[in-house]
Amino acid sequence: MKPGTIDKKVLYEYLEEIKDPEVPVLSIIDLGIVRDIQLKDDELEVTITSTYMGCPAMDMIATAIRIELTTLGFKKIKIIRAISPAWTTGWMSEAGKRKLKEYGIAPPQTRSDGLRLTDGVECPHCNSKNTSVISEFGSTACKALYRCNDCKEPFDYFKCH
């Protein structure tokens, strides 16, 4: 990279290394937490947004970004936390959804008309749509607890948000 310029693509590749501490299979890029990177004079401004208001992982993620960018040689780093526009699972990458499923968490699913799916969430283990909700709230704010009526396995569902 030339002095005074940044290659966003390269920086995003580095930030890809930072995983969500609660769902370690997903990077913060997969989740759509990183909204923008800008170089302002000699300061690197990274805009991030939280998935849920009370997400306890945000402080950890901000620190991890700072460490990653410092090792790349950036001396002045500013982390901006944006609230608006509100984070949505629509920002999750396709790669992220695939990784979630492989990990055993059903990725967010929408109906063909774009509305959130309430019934028939696909089981990440046997792909059956014959599933039912156990609880709207799971082990973290972003997940709900489901069970598969065919393979009988319980599973986490990453809620549409």
Add this chain to the structure above:
Amino acid sequence: MQDLISSNDKFSGNSSLEAYVLHLADNALLLGQKNAEWCGHGPILEQDIAITNISLDLIGQARNLYQYAASLINQSTNKHSFAEATEGKPINLASEDSLACLRTEREFKNCLLVEQPNGDWAQTMLRQFLFSSYQYYLYQYLQNNADETLSAISEKSLKEVTYHLRWSSEWVIRMGDGTEESKLRMQYAMEELWRYTGELFIPVYYEKELGIDVGPLKDNWLEKVKLVLDEATLSIPENVFMQTGGKTGTHTEHLGYILTELQYLQRTYPGCEW
């Protein structure tokens, strides 16, 4: 009496925007704190997790609102009172932590509903339902507010409140239209809590000064509440005297006890971090 209270409150020096943001923050903090008391005591594991998830969402709302209130307070403090004493250097007296942990009972502006005791699961669920349905319409209204921060926080919170409302509605229905015992407990909760819903829709001085018109929200709220109560076969108590005062700092006896516990650590070990 009401005038005296509101002028006392004004004496704390908060602008109406600061007071309003604190009111919203205090609502979220107090209900978050009360719900968190269920941690490890929920009727079954999934519901224990659900109520504490809601608690986390509410504390998340509170943090964002307190941070905003702190920035407003620090700006006006630096502009007015301390500019000379500090030779123009900005000082930051207020923080999200100081606002949550170092204000006294009379400075808290939360509505009375959120400080009511957990009681049994029926009382906790009804309190959540009455409050979430209120927040649901309030945040819809506030997301169009000209104040960008307020609107952004409302837009973001609304997504989470929608879950709280759906989940607590289901519980009110399940217990109201449940067994004889669960219905009895839900109806008792109605008798206990209904009297605290009136003040939600009566604007106080800071809402009036900001032009935040909470009165008209009542129609939508009541319609939603009645729909759920009907399905739950519960009735609205008649001829109830509506309690007011929380929004301007006159609270029920419960708030003092909650704050004693909530603020204990910062009061005993000032500035403590972990």
